[in-house]
Amino acid sequence: MAEKIALVGTGVIGRSWGIVFARAGYDVAYFDAADGVVAHALGEVDKSLADLERAEMIDGAAALRARMHPASSLEEALDGVIYVQESVKEEVSIKHAVFSAMVAVAPDDAVLASSCSAIPPSKFLEVPTPHRCLIAHPINPPHLVPCVELVPSPWTDDAAMDRADEILSGAGQSSIRLTREVEGFVVNRLQAAVMTEAVSLFARGIVSAEDIDKSMRDGLGLRWSFMGPLETMDLNADAGFASYVEMYGKAITDMGQDLRVAEPWDEDVIKRIDSERRKLVPAESHAERRAWRDRRLIALARHKDSEDAG
Numbered sequence: 523m524a525e526k527i528a529l530v531g532t533g534v535i536g537r538s539w540g541i542v543f544a545r546a547g548y549d550v551a552y553f554d555a556a557d558g559v560v561a562h563a564l565g566e567v568d569k570s571l572a573d574l575e576r577a578e579m580i581d582g583a584a585a586l587r588a589r590m591h592p593a594s595s596l597e598e599a600l601d602g603v604i605y606v607q608e609s610v611k612e613e614v615s616i617k618h619a620v621f622s623a624m625v626a627v628a629p630d631d632a633v634l635a636s637s638c639s640a641i642p643p644s645k646f647l648e649v650p651t652p653h654r655c656l657i658a659h660p661i662n663p664p665h666l667v668p669c670v671e672l673v674p675s676p677w678t679d680d681a682a683m684d685r686a687d688e689i690l691s692g693a694g695q696s697s698i699r700l701t702r703e704v705e706g707f708v709v710n711r712l713q714a715a716v717m718t719e720a721v722s723l724f725a726r727g728i729v730s731a732e733d734i735d736k737s738m739r740d741g742l743g744l745r746w747s748f749m750g751p752l753e754t755m756d757l758n759a760d761a762g763f764a765s766y767v768e769m770y771g772k773a774i775t776d777m778g779q780d781l782r783v784a785e786p787w788d789e790d791v792i793k794r795i796d797s798e799r800r801k802l803v804p805a806e807s808h809a810e811r812r813a814w815r816d817r818r819l820i821a822l823a824r825h826k827d828s829e830d831a832g
């Protein structure tokens with residue numbers, strides 16, 4: 523019999539996690555506190571599976587879907603699980619209550635992970651048996667973007683980090699491990715550095731919103747989709763990283779002094795960026811543009827899979 527994983531909270535993120543685990547062969551229990559959410563989630567999953575099947579990224583949607591089961595209580599969802607992925611609302615009191623309830627009913631050896639984006643784990647993971655609780659923060663949608671950040675609370679033990687890593691990596695995710703908690707973790711800190719400077723360049727009238735996006739889409743992002751900023755530095759100088767720093771390090775750290783990454787955002791600036799965006803993608807086309815994003819991610823994932831296999 524297949525091993526079982528439970529999803530607690532099956533909104534935008536939880537339902538996508540279900541595809542990750544079912545694709546890896548696990549039985550997946552879907553549990554949500556609100557009526558009708560699981561049925562809606564499974565309906566959305568069907569659409570995503572059809573896209574994946576069309577792109578030949580899964581063998582059969584039906585077999586995968588047959589491994590997903592609605593659960594009508596937390597006890598039923600967590601019965602016999604090896605791992606739980608919590609994806610409820612991003613609020614300390616809710617997460618703390620959900621983890622307190624989960625550790626009371628989960629099998630003793632199950633690892634419990636939270637999809638939490640921004641709350642430090644020490645704020646909600648002080649529950650009985652805290653050694654097996656941690657954050658596994660995905661990037662939306664996790665079934666198309668594999669990176670997941672494993673963040674320990676002060677009480678998480680190495681065995682739980684290892685087990686979460688083993689399960690998530692085994693399911694095809696690309697895990698990164700933090701040694702301790704830090705505000706925003708790693709991915710959102712890097713993203714915040716870019717987003718805050720992007721808003722500032724627009725606010726200063728230096729460049730349009732579209733041109734900022736172009737600089738990433740047709741520039742930096744091309745490299746960054748298959749290697750990171752540090753490897754970029756390493757490969758941009760014939761003699762590698764240290765020589766790159768020798769040539770450009772001072773210019774970059776000088777620029778760092780001038781970056782506007784800690785300025786409040788002006789309301790008028792937000793309105794002007796929004797209006798530029800709505801001209802490019804009108805409100806009524808927003809959902810279609812998100813579907814377009816997912817199709818592009820599928821195409822990119824296929825390309826990367828075939829390159830990795832080669």
Ligand SMILES: NC(=O)c1ccc[n+]([C@@H]2O[C@H](COP(=O)([O-])OP(=O)(O)OC[C@H]3O[C@@H](n4cnc5c(N)ncnc54)[C@H](O)[C@@H]3O)[C@@H](O)[C@H]2O)c1
Nearest residue numbers: 531533534535554555556609610611612637638639660662
């Ligand atoms: N949406 C993203 O881009 C994104 C990315 C990474 C991480 N996250 C994180 O994932 C988590 C979920 O975000 P989302 O976007 O899926 O939110 P969402 O609002 O789409 O879904 C949250 C779900 O949790 C359910 N819920 C609330 N309390 C519950 C409880 N006590 N027991 C069971 N279910 C409960 C709600 O009914 C809802 O269906 C958050 O911590 C969020 O920060 C979101």
